[in-house]
Amino acid sequence: MPDDQEVHKGLEGIIVNETKIGYVDGQKGRLVYRGYDIETLASKSNFEEVSYLLINGKLPSREQFSEFNRKARERMKLPGNVVEFIEKNCGHSHPMSDLRTVVSFLGALDANSNSSDLNLQKSMGEDIIFRMPGIVAAIKRKWEGKSIIEPLPDLGMAANFLYMSSGRKPTEEEEKVMDTCLILHADHGSNASTFSSMVTISTLADMYSALTAGIATLKGPLHGGANEQALKMIKRVGSPENAERVIGEMLGKKEKVMGFGHRVYKVYDPRARILKEFARSISAKSGKQELFETAEAIEKAMISKVGGKGIFPNVDFYSGMVYESLGFEENIFTPIFAFSRSAGWVARSLEYVSDNRLFRPRSKYSGEMGPIEYVPLEKR
Ligand SMILES: CC(C)(COP(=O)(O)OP(=O)(O)OC[C@H]1O[C@@H](n2cnc3c(N)ncnc32)[C@H](O)[C@@H]1OP(=O)(O)O)[C@@H](O)C(=O)NCCC(=O)NCCS
The missing domain is CATH 1.10.580.10 (Citrate Synthase, domain 1)
Structure with missing residues (x-):
């Protein structure tokens, strides 16, 4: 090999x-x-x-x-x-x-x-x-x-x-x-x-x-499912005063905070920036201001703790809040x-x-090379 x-x-x-x-x-x-x-x-x-x-x-x-x-x-x-x-x-x-x-x-x-x-x-x-x-x-x-x-x-x-x-x-x-x-x-x-x-x-x-x-x-949940998980987490945090503590605990346990981090963006996701402003205005109108304030407090806590590693809100952090304000579960x-x-x-x-090439990557084999002798089922 x-x-x-x-x-x-x-x-x-x-x-x-x-x-x-x-x-x-x-x-x-x-x-x-x-x-x-x-x-x-x-x-x-x-x-x-x-x-x-x-x-x-x-x-x-x-x-x-x-x-x-x-x-x-x-x-x-x-x-x-x-x-x-x-x-x-x-x-x-x-x-x-x-x-x-x-x-x-x-x-x-x-x-x-x-x-x-x-x-x-x-x-x-x-x-x-x-x-x-x-x-x-x-x-x-x-x-x-x-x-x-x-x-x-x-x-x-x-x-x-x-x-x-x-x-x-x-x-x-x-x-x-x-x-x-x-x-x-x-x-x-x-x-x-x-x-x-x-x-x-x-x-x-x-x-x-x-x-x-x-x-x-x-x-x-590592891809599209993150927005659902992000909103659940914001609700769990409950109020802006809890953000610093809960985020500290999550990071201490090496838990991923949903709606943060990105494989490509190492700065603020431009889509999150636009969604944040929508979330701010629409949550105020639909009586969910505290939810937005909690999210903002979570963002602040995350950026102060892990922003240095290039972890910022991604598109999923504020989108859930916008959808909820529009009436979606x-x-x-x-x-x-x-x-x-x-x-x-x-x-x-x-x-x-239109310019096709069949995808066919390879894997590095790290299993047994054998050849292992086959033992019939009745003898195992
Ligand atoms: C999206 C994601 C998979 C991309 O990350 P990645 O490039 O694979 O980065 P890694 O998962 O290898 O993480 C690199 C470091 O940042 C930390 N990190 C990354 N995202 C984090 C998050 N959301 N919360 C806490 N820590 C995070 C990792 O723990 C790791 O820390 P370490 O170096 O101390 O071990 C990751 O950020 C993540 O799981 N985010 C949460 C899910 C999410 O919001 N997904 C939607 C993406 S649009």
């Missing part, structure tokens, strides 16, 4: 492909989609336009945008068999398990899903993105024991998602906050779930399979993340497969 094999656990630092979709500068705290700074898109654009940009490389013309929107509005209404599937099968384990299963079910319904034709892959990808608000809202309603609501024809994806989730048309501010959350989470380099989607599409599997893999990977936070990240998964899967 060669002994010069260097192991890169978690593929850390390994560059696996070239991309024109997005760039994360972890030292400067900069996030770019197709050349546009995240702050510019968050303040001026909307999720539909950002999805188009990520997939197609350029902002749409007015005609292209209206066609994209027309398709989005048409597909937001779920087919009857999908509604029936959600009614019958969801609401038992975790909404992320439901979402993974429903997206996989969409693939089972699509006769094209055995094709690896690029145009079909793109249209499958767009379909999944457009169906996400309806699916996540329906799963949420199922968990609450409420009936599933159809979208309104005059609302965009963010507003319709809020409407289908609650049955109430959102205010302009609520729509803007939701839309911005979707934009901020739409893409983020070769993170675990995006990589997972790319690995799947590299086998020439279909887009439903790639996104099912992405959703499955996003589920874990904790178990729906990661499905919302998946809804927005579907744009990045589709864009990056399409880009990868």
Whole structure:
């Protein structure tokens, strides 16, 4: 066995492909989609336009945008068999398990899903993105024991998602906050779930399979599941006065504080900076000011204790609070993340497969070399 094999656990630092979709500068705290700074898109654009940009490389013309929107509005209404599937099968384990299963079910319904034709892959990808608000809202309603609501024809994806989730048309501010959350989470380099989607599409599997893999990977608490855990932790801390002590205890026990730290950002995550301001204003309006103040106290305690190691709030620290203020339970936070990240998964899967190379890394073998003599079962 060669002994010069260097192991890169978690593929850390390994560059696996070239991309024109997005760039994360972890030292400067900069996030770019197709050349546009995240702050510019968050303040001026909307999720539909950002999805188009990520997939197609350029902002749409007015005609292209209206066609994209027309398709989005048409597909937001779920087919009857999908509604029936959600009614019958969801609401038992975790909404992320439901979402993974429903997206996989969409693939089972699509006769094209055995094709690896690029145009079909793109249209499958767009379909999944457009169906996400309806699916996540329906799963949420199922968990609450409420009936599933159809979208309104005059609302965009963010507003319709809020409407289908609650049955109430959102205010302009609520729509803007939701839309911005979707934009901020739409893409983020070769993170675990995006990589997972790319690995799947590299086998020439279909887009439903790639996104099912992405959703499955996003589920874990070290990735998408962190926002749910972060809010639970903020609630456990309870009030700003407890922050210093509880954080000290957690760090003393070498516990990870959810919503902090990042494999790439070693400075403040730019998405967390934007979300923090939304969290501040929306929590004040929804009577959750103390929750925000507790979070801010936790941030202060963390930065004073471990900021020197490059550990700052990440996107998940304040997003949970924003979602809660918008009326979502904790178990729906990661499905919302998946809804927005579907744009990045589709864009990056399409880009990868259009210049494809099957992913096939290797492992360093450190087991027995043998040959060991086989002992039959009856003699063991
Ligand atoms: C995201 C994450 C996995 C990336 O970290 P990473 O680059 O793999 O860094 P490591 O886990 O190797 O940690 C490096 C050091 O920082 C510490 N650290 C990292 N994140 C920490 C956190 N959230 N709380 C406390 N300590 C943390 C580790 O304990 C370790 O300390 P040590 O060197 O004394 O052993 C990690 O920061 C984490 O688990 N964060 C919490 C989960 C989370 O919020 N995930 C969402 C990411 S967007």
